[in-house]
Amino acid sequence: MHGAGNDFVVIDLRGSQPAPTPALARALGDRHTGVGFDQLLTIEDPVGPGSVARYRIWNTDGSAAQQCGNGARCVAAWLRRDGAATGPRFRLDSPAGPIDVDVLPEGHYALGMGRPEFRPERIPLQAAAEAAVYELPLATGAVRFGAVSMGNPHALIEVASAADAPIATLGPALQARPEFPEGVNVGFAQVLAPDRIRLRVHERGAGETLACGSGACAAVAVLVRQGRVGRRVAVELPGGTLDITWPADDAGITMAGPAAFVFEGELGQP
Template sequence: MRLKFTKMHGLGNDFVMVDAITQRVKLSTEKIRAIGDRHTGIGCDQLLVVEAPRNPDVDFRYRIYNADGSEVENCGNGARCFARFVHERRLTSKDKILVETAGGILELNVQERDQVSVDMGAPILEPQQVPFDADIQAETYPLEVDGEVYTVGAVSMGNPHAVLLVEDVDSAPVTTLGAAIEHHPRFPQKVNVGFLQVLDRGSARLRVFERGVGETRACGTGACAAMVSARLRGLVDEEVNITLPGGSLTIRWPGPGEPVTMTGPATAVYHGQIVI
């Protein structure tokens, strides 16, 4: 099968974008892993497949696969890349795009200078819906890992996130502790792990260990979840600039019950074809 694709990134979080509307696409887990391999394939954090919608009230549907072949519900950086991809490939001329994902419906707004704003919907905080094993909803929870107890926030942005506050993200044990929390039994669907350093009420730094991927240069849903967790703890205002290793995102959240809005860049790197 010869597959046309576009390589894109959002703050260094990189994606292989595949149009399954104008070409026939059939990808097994093994083929997704082969595409995602950085040594023998194209290489990416995630592969995004653009499909025709099932819901007549939306414009597109897209599916998200980690480099290990596992399918996930949502991806903020991927959503921004998706919006620019369908725009630049002339699959739509709309600046406001409604898209169906496994995590729900997103509203994407294409702006100038490669910027895309995404209405990520209201965060899910009820533990059983994250999902996270806890008896009652709280701002934070104690989590025991290898004999140590950590304080985490549990937030879903269509996918589950654990958020830890750290004094310095540069020295945070992202790889080791992130991997341990990813597979913690209290997160039955595994979890993305954010290490957040709050600088002031309008700015913060963040590193994210993504389930099925490892640490990435940026994570849109992770930035949203981190901001929500920090705001619930009373540490930040309703708009925060979050700096990740790959660059910065602006996250806005008025409070419980309200949607989270994420704004940031999406960039096309190159177009190509691969035989798989």
């Protein structure tokens, strides 16, 4: 499946089937000798009251992830097709907590992604105090960025051109800084207008992806806080556009976008 080009292998494990091992996730994630994906998602029995299902997330390096907005929309589409999720709204259990899903026309879904968390200790980011803009020294010079958690850590760098941003070098360099003890997803945002930005994201454990739902939410949260954009923003990613709304500082962020089925198969034995 994919959501705005962010591609996934989705495995239905409801009924208490065992979760994949990190080694299996790495094997399936290899785009030459496996299937290939940005993240592996498992659909499992719910843990919260009123939830339809639980999902978990693995990166291509076998590490676990806390949130994946594009993947959550794909899980929602799977459960709608399966018949487990009915009605215009339902709830999913994610590694970062419960999220509410609204069914939109034409295969789109809107997700309640929760409130952004700017406190450094909750991102986590080792910093003396909370700030709208942080600065760290790198081998190529100082880098200025905003930071936020959307259930997973994000750093956002504003650039003049997203197309020309040094993602392949600056992304891993910032991710490797000890100030981010759990790593960080690094976004590069170009502000086109108060209601539109262009974004590319280098995800921890996966590299650059065609879209990052939590990264789009994080970008809007940071840029709103810096006074660079309004409360409703179209985020153009290489794989498609996501609509992000943050009505107020004390409200949660909503992300809307597509989910698509690509192909289905059966995992064979080695």
